[in-house]
Amino acid sequence: MRSTSEFLASSGGQPPASGRLYGVGTGPGDPELLTLKAARVLAEADVVAWFAKAGNQSNARRVISEHLRPGQPELALYYPVTTELHRHSSGYRQAIAEFYEQSAERLALELSAGRSVAVLSEGDPLFFGSWMHLHVRLRERFEVEVIPGVTGMAGGWSSAGVPICQGDDVLTILPGTLDEAALVDRLSRSEAAVIMKVGRNLPHIRAALSRAGLLERALYVERATMQGEQIMRLIERDDRPAPYFSIVLVPGWAACTHPVALDTLAARS
Structure with a gap:
């Protein structure tokens, strides 16, 4: 140089x-x-x-x-x-x-x-x-x-193969660092959501999704498109801190109109 x-x-x-x-x-x-x-x-x-x-x-x-x-x-x-x-x-x-x-x-x-x-x-x-x-x-x-x-979230929902939103669906992108009450408020007003910055916030993210009635639809995605990729229902993931490349997806259109898409999702490791 x-x-x-x-x-x-x-x-x-x-x-x-x-x-x-x-x-x-x-x-x-x-x-x-x-x-x-x-x-x-x-x-x-x-x-x-x-x-x-x-x-x-x-x-x-x-x-x-x-x-x-x-x-x-x-x-x-x-x-x-x-x-x-x-x-x-x-x-x-x-x-x-x-x-x-x-x-x-x-x-x-x-x-x-x-x-x-x-x-x-x-x-x-x-x-x-x-x-x-x-x-x-x-x-x-x-x-x-x-x-x-x-974006990482696009890689996530593409790897999961689950459509995230359609038509008039409102997609909300949230940092997991928000407190539980704020997460519940935002989630309750959205058809679909992406939660970033999961890390050590996983327990209160899970609690917020449960309170908002969305836990059954939530997916946990780790290292999307990379070696070591994991995709599973959030209810199947324990509360250990999530690695840096992790997000939570709440599909809207797919989950509401084609629930079988989530029912047949195989956990990957």
Whole structure:
């Protein structure tokens, strides 16, 4: 990778044009679900950046690894905190805000030197993605393009083979971090639902679905489209914390008009 001074020397002392920043959706996990445009942008980018928990490999990088050039520069962005601090604590908010500021400035250095940077984002970049924190910090300073990706929830209901909604069905997407009463309220006013951020929230998600009269229809999906995929009725899943790539689906149209679809769903492991 050339330094800024090398770029200046090669351009006759004139500052290089700023590079373009890409937010690249890598899809739900199956490498074959990466879009053609995403593959092209990744192959052409000067730098590829990705998020990961400290000490862990990036799942998004695993998905796109075959599209990287040999020796292509990469920028790892390791989260300073994950589950060690509660997300509403002042310590967490301060640490994560500083992390995103520092990450944005690391990217800004590359972009200011004229290098294009592709930032990986699991699923779609503008849907519950860390990319958004970089997007809002850099979009006024550099040219930014977002490459859409197949969402994890789309991978989930496709793997389950259960239609999620149709016609006038209302589909509600909820974070499992909401308290039980809030979940019950939202679920009671929807024909279909997707619950994200399951993790340690599984017990109160289950309780909320039961109170809303939807527990019998709920499906638990883990690692959709990836190796180790599991799909089962939520009532068959115990209350152990769910892995990161887990969601709960509440089919609307399929469950109401074709209940046999759920009755014949085989648990997979």
